[in-house]
Amino acid sequence: MTLLQITTSSAVDTVGTANGEEAVSIIDLLMKGGYMMLPIVILSILAISIFVERMLTLKKASKTPGQFIDKIRNLVLGGDINGARLICSQTDTPIARMIEKGISRIGSPLKNIEVSIENVGKIEIYRLEKNLSLLATISGAAPMMGFLGTVTGMIQAFIAIAQEEGSVSPKLLSEGIYEAMITTAAGLLVGIVAYLAYNYLVAKVQKLVHSMEYTSIDFIDLLQEPR
Template structure:
């Protein structure tokens, strides 16, 4: 274990000074990946059970209970549905606007810190390239001073160049893969908010009390008046 750690440190040292910002960028990226994976994992949970609960509560006339269930879910979809239920007495167009505003308010939290990963994806290869340049400069400088009498110094500069480039590319590739996965999670949550909001509008429209003839039974959920 100790030998592996020492070997890793020696590897990083061989990469030259540029390895310091590269290592810092990689640690920052890992921290953001873990935090966003946890947050977006919770936010993108399947909202079908929640929607079914809302449908059941509304069908039983327990709208307050439906609002409670949505708020207790603690997800963007739940908050959008809760906003719609609390504005259920508004006209349909205004109801849609209320839920749209809530959905837009959720987006900044969903996209938070993803720009950090995007920056690391861009900067890491450039830092690796900088390490390549500085390593080659070092090699040519040694060669200019002592010719080929110091092969270890020359190969050390080449190693510095290659290690920095490889590490920068590894950081960028890994971060890019995770960034795309997290972005897909955000798109999934956004789609769920849109779908559930539309379903709620349709559900509330279906349970509105429609005029019926005296003595005729009131329409059930999803059943038109007059049928």
């Protein structure tokens, strides 16, 4: 039993040491990427910030109560316009703001109501898509910065080789190459993650826009029902 405990403890210590060395080596590897790693790290932080902020915004924007349009329908058909506007004002979503604008135009020609709802919808879509273009730019800029860092790193490596007197050691050549390739790997990683995040957010926005369009059409149909 004692021998088993000693063996297990030794194995755990070995794994812990190996993991520690691996973590340190990865950090050292990133530090050797050169000055081009700085903008790549900044872009990664910016991409994460945009993704989290947009996710919270879209999650809040999609929280329209399930019975919202039914309550609006009953109040409008019952002639309680102020009550319908009050419900809209208490619901902080793009759909509610569009419907509130339409309710405020009740009594005007139907075309004017449609235009007013459409204008509010365009403003809301612009808010939903805020910073998405920046995220798309990051997905393309990060790999290019990585490639630039590789090129500059290779140039420095070849300069060091040219300044080396006598035969060039394979260690010197390999170190210069792998340090230069670090920026490419980092740039590609940030670019791929940003690209996936951008497409995911675009899909979420499109889903919300379809819901806004459907609700606005439903509201226009409501105004045309006989009272």
